[in-house]
Amino acid sequence: MKKITSYILRYWYAYLFAILCMVISISLDMLSPQITRRIIDDVIIGGNNSLLTKLLIGILFVGVGRCIFQYLKEYTFDIVSTKITCEMRKNLFNHIQSLSIRFFDKNNTGELMARVKDDIDNIWRSLGFIGMLMIEVTIHTTIVIYCMYRISPKLSLIPLIAMPLVAIMAIFMERKLGKVYEEISEENALLNTVAEENLAGVRTVKAFAREKFEIKKFLSHNKKYYDLNMQQAKILTKNQPNIQFITKLLPISIIIFGGYLVMKEEITLGSLGAFVEYSMNIVWPMEMLGWLTNDFSSAVASSKKLHKIYNESSEIIEKENAISLSEVQGEIIFDHVTFKHGDNEILSDINFHLNAGKTLGIMGATGSGKTSIISLLQRFYDADDGNIILDGNNIKEINLKDLRSNISLVMQDNFLFSDTIIENIKLGKKEYVDHDTVISAAGNAMARDFIERMEKQYDTIIGERGVGLSGGQKQRISIARALAKKTPILIMDDSTSALDTETEHMIQKSLEDLSGTTKIIIAHRISAVKQADEIIVLDEGKIAERGTHESLLSKKGLYYKTYIAQYKEFMKEGSLCL
Numbered sequence: 001m002k003k004i005t006s007y008i009l010r011y012w013y014a015y016l017f018a019i020l021c022m023v024i025s026i027s028l029d030m031l032s033p034q035i036t037r038r039i040i041d042d043v044i045i046g047g048n049n050s051l052l053t054k055l056l057i058g059i060l061f062v063g064v065g066r067c068i069f070q071y072l073k074e075y076t077f078d079i080v081s082t083k084i085t086c087e088m089r090k091n092l093f094n095h096i097q098s099l100s101i102r103f104f105d106k107n108n109t110g111e112l113m114a115r116v117k118d119d120i121d122n123i124w125r126s127l128g129f130i131g132m133l134m135i136e137v138t139i140h141t142t143i144v145i146y147c148m149y150r151i152s153p154k155l156s157l158i159p160l161i162a163m164p165l166v167a168i169m170a171i172f173m174e175r176k177l178g179k180v181y182e183e184i185s186e187e188n189a190l191l192n193t194v195a196e197e198n199l200a201g202v203r204t205v206k207a208f209a210r211e212k213f214e215i216k217k218f219l220s221h222n223k224k225y226y227d228l229n230m231q232q233a234k235i236l237t238k239n240q241p242n243i244q245f246i247t248k249l250l251p252i253s254i255i256i257f258g259g260y261l262v263m264k265e266e267i268t269l270g271s272l273g274a275f276v277e278y279s280m281n282i283v284w285p286m287e288m289l290g291w292l293t294n295d296f297s298s299a300v301a302s303s304k305k306l307h308k309i310y311n312e313s314s315e316i317i318e319k320e321n322a323i324s325l326s327e328v329q330g331e332i333i334f335d336h337v338t339f340k341h342g343d344n345e346i347l348s349d350i351n352f353h354l355n356a357g358k359t360l361g362i363m364g365a366t367g368s369g370k371t372s373i374i375s376l377l378q379r380f381y382d383a384d385d386g387n388i389i390l391d392g393n394n395i396k397e398i399n400l401k402d403l404r405s406n407i408s409l410v411m412q413d414n415f416l417f418s419d420t421i422i423e424n425i426k427l428g429k430k431e432y433v434d435h436d437t438v439i440s441a442a443g444n445a446m447a448r449d450f451i452e453r454m455e456k457q458y459d460t461i462i463g464e465r466g467v468g469l470s471g472g473q474k475q476r477i478s479i480a481r482a483l484a485k486k487t488p489i490l491i492m493d494d495s496t497s498a499l500d501t502e503t504e505h506m507i508q509k510s511l512e513d514l515s516g517t518t519k520i521i522i523a524h525r526i527s528a529v530k531q532a533d534e535i536i537v538l539d540e541g542k543i544a545e546r547g548t549h550e551s552l553l554s555k556k557g558l559y560y561k562t563y564i565a566q567y568k569e570f571m572k573e574g575s576l577c578l
């Protein structure tokens, strides 16, 4: 992971410019007490009235110069911090996208959203406003102490004693705040998750009348978030007055001790005036230390959370010099494949050989491992044992993009983006899929009728922000999306379950016409797989039966039982045909 410092170093010239402006602006600030000293000593006490005009012009010059350099400094800090955080957000998002499915199995969307949005925002504040103030406080204090020392080393002892005290208090406070901010960041992620899940699943919540329960769940996290923020506020309000007590005491002590030195004629009255003005100049940096510590702790906590994500790496590793597939035929071999989730063996010793252009049907009870076979073929996960071969190459040797882009997958739970129908169908191959291909794919997926009845047809926006679609309509758009890709391998994972039998039958006819395409059809319905060249029936992760529709029926095993369960009504009517 790129450390925050490496981002800062890339913009060193901008930071240098900003710091230069800051130094000039602070130096101009430092001139002001000197002018005060001269007004008191030379004009008021010394009676040199002719000097007054020059000194007043000096004050004007200091004021205008300060404004210009302050503006340049703040503008540069803002621009650089915004650029850096924009890059960090982009890199974090790319990194998250590169992680394997196993990472997403462990981390929920709400938490990741909190990291990408809120934690990066915290770092943005620390690199811009907070970072700038911290540098300013350091430079400002150093220059002020130097100016004070030049006026009176004895009197400088007072701020030199006060400042370490304030620094110790700030460090003490940072320690306490750091812990709380880590918890706040964690709780913020949970709060996001609860809100995100609740809103995404609003229909389920309403259907099961779980509104009260969900509100209670949200409120309990909200309360925890509130409590942690209160804890943070308490630490701040408990410690901040101690810092302020010292900063308020500082000018008073300087006036008392300085007055004594004036009476002893060790310093002039003008010098005391200048010293008091300098002391006012270090009061605000010291007071700021408390607030800066607060925001800095929040940024450190966020950065720790981000490091945790950056330390994750994809368990799906693409080989160096991975094989590029120029033309895929679609021959797939599963050779003694075993797959585990933790200690759970999900697939055991799976073997099949699917020739290019042929169709494999996969059946089995829910949870028997059907989708897992597809996940392995797409390398969402790697098998624990055995090999998966595509066109004679182990899929671990193949370039991931080539592997996945040669497979069209219609998933069980279709996800449609908040975009137009045409963009949803073109997904993944936008540049290559032309309008005619979209229309023909929609036709083969039996989606043309309902799309063309819509007012804006293929330009209708669907998904969260657009028109609602029925489950069957969503499935048909997803099928059209897969068909439009025209890949050598097509996988349908229980993707016609929401369709009526007639539409399902029509889609199957369209699929049969894709003669050169290798197809894997996962289904619970016999009608979806019965044309397949081979059907495997899974039972608890193992192949329990295999064969064609007819041979499996004659075995009178699991497949036959499913067949009887699905067709018993027809059997009674005596119209059953195998």
Ligand SMILES: Nc1ncnc2c1ncn2[C@@H]1O[C@H](COP(=O)(O)OP(=O)(O)OP(=O)(O)O)[C@@H](O)[C@H]1O
Residues within 6 Å of the ligand: 105, 341, 346, 364, 365, 366, 367, 368, 369, 370, 371, 372, 373, 412
């Ligand atoms: N991410 C995961 N982490 C842990 N276990 C998982 C994960 N995904 C699936 N499983 C488990 O693996 C087993 C097989 O799941 P899979 O989705 O392959 O079944 P399936 O046959 O496709 O089921 P269905 O017909 O319901 O879609 C199930 O017991 C499931 O609980």
